[in-house]
Amino acid sequence: MNGVHDLGGMDGFGAVRPETNEPVFHETWEGRVFALNMLGPGRTPIPVDALRHRIERLDPLRYLGSSYYERWLAAMTQAIIEAGTLTSDEIDARTRELEAVPDQRMPYTENPAHAEGVVGALRAGSPVTRKIRRPAHFAIGDHVLTRNLNPLGHTRLPRYARGKRGLIVLHHGAHVFPDTNAHGLGEHPQHLYTVRFAARELWGNAAEPKATVLIDLWESYLDSDLSKAATRSIKTQPAAKPLPKGLARSETTSKPVAKVKAAPVRAKRCSTKASPPAGRPKKRR
Amino acid sequence: MSDHESDKSHHHPQPPSPAALRAKAIESLLVEKGLITTDVIDRVVAMYEREVGPLNGAKVVARAWTDPAYKRRLLKDATAAIAELGFGGLQGEHMVVLENTPTVHNVICCTLCSCYPWPVLGLPPAWYKSLPYRSRIVREPRAVLHEFGLDLSPTVEVRVWDSSAEIRYMVLPERPANTAELSETELAALITRDALIGVARLANGRASEPQS
Helix, strand or coil: CCCCCCCCCCCCCCCCCCCCCCCCCCCCHHHHHHHHHCCCCHHHCCCCHHHHHHCCCCHHHHHHHHHHHHHHHHHHHHHHHHHHCCCCHHHHHHHHHHHCCCCCCCCCCCCHHHHHHHHHHHHCCCCEEECCCCHHHHHHHHEEEEEECCCCCCCCCHHHHHEEEEEEEEEEECCCCCHHHHCCCCCCEEEEEEEEEEEHHHHHCCCCCCCEEEEEEEEEEEEEHHHHHHHHHHCCCCCCCCCCCCCCCCCCCCCCCCCCCCCCCCCCCCCCCCCCCCCCCCCCC | CCCCCCCCCCCCCCCCHHHHHHHHHHHHHCCCCCCCHHHHHHHHHHHHHCCCCCCHHHHHHHHHHHHHHHHHHHCCCCCHHHHHCCCCCCCCCCCEEEECCCEEEEEEECCCCCCCCCCHHHHCCHHHHHHHHHHHHCCHHHHHHHHCCCCCCCEEEEEEEEEECCCEEEEEEECCCCCCCCHHHHHHHHHCCHHCCCCCCCCCCCCCCCCC
């Protein structure tokens, strides 16, 4: 969604203000909210993609006017209410009680085995790489053009990088696709790449010199940059010998050979068959 | 983001903020219903306040500076190399380490939310999560770095890594001059959190900032 959370390149927010000797949590409740989010409502952690989408769907003014953990608290409260774990009335009533008598003692309970289990899970993490049969459509060294996608749902293609030309510099294998996973529509893993963009491509003449921005993008965010492929073919034909009639090179034969050493040569590289449509990966058998 | 400047020096109790009351209400209800226990929350808070922080990342960098084979492994498969030192976990499952050189300076960010490599750097500072950093670092990195006191030469390429997926980045800063005789532990003590994010460089033989 084109929300206010998508901040890259926006103006008007002022200077960055680092704080000296900053604590991990500025107030006690921030740590409690952080930890509650790690557990989720009733012991089922909210998938991180869904949590992010809840946060970006907050009212824009609330989003901009809230601190980081205030946003987490708002998103968590919604998740808990939607899951049916607590009702909005219950939470409001208890909040009023605590306001009236702020020094009430909190109940204290413990379950050390569960606590160790949770800490163990945090230390282990939960990788999002998946094995898929579909081969990677792109390879390191490929020129790509990002699609101009404007989905109403969750996406990780920032607005400032849509319809832009870049170069694939890393391939990370297949990763869970947030655009579906955030909505409970399944993981639909896709190949993930790091794409490098020249600052000038993103910001035009306002770009700073000698700057690049690198963004991690899923395959269905990308098309081959056909213009670049054509340019490269021409560049690699320095001899001015015109090709005999009837031998004009097809795109597959005019491929420049290993300009980027790490780039594996792929048979279908300039195929106009684009990668699968965004957000609707092909069914796998 | 400017709502937490005043707390610390006040001794007279202030009324709890609406967020504090609401967080307490939710926690107390979940505990009463037996859905969570208080000690889990305590344990998770303690873990991120005390056990996980930028000293982990500093140890990784100090090892890379002193052990060329480790550095090669780190640049090839950062997740595995970091795990060799016992670090890993949530928000660090897929690590990539970016080497700064005399001609390339890397800096990390997350414009869409606040992704950050928790196992090696801990939880992010407020400025990293702030609207100004998230909006500006991709557009005018040199200007932002200048505000941090870091002026890059025009000949240095600046690379800004926007963490839009679950890949988490950490910067491998250049080893400062005049540190040849320092031990790995002494080197780790020189390394600041800000240098691992890429908004600072390490000064010769001493840290440029006391924090981390």
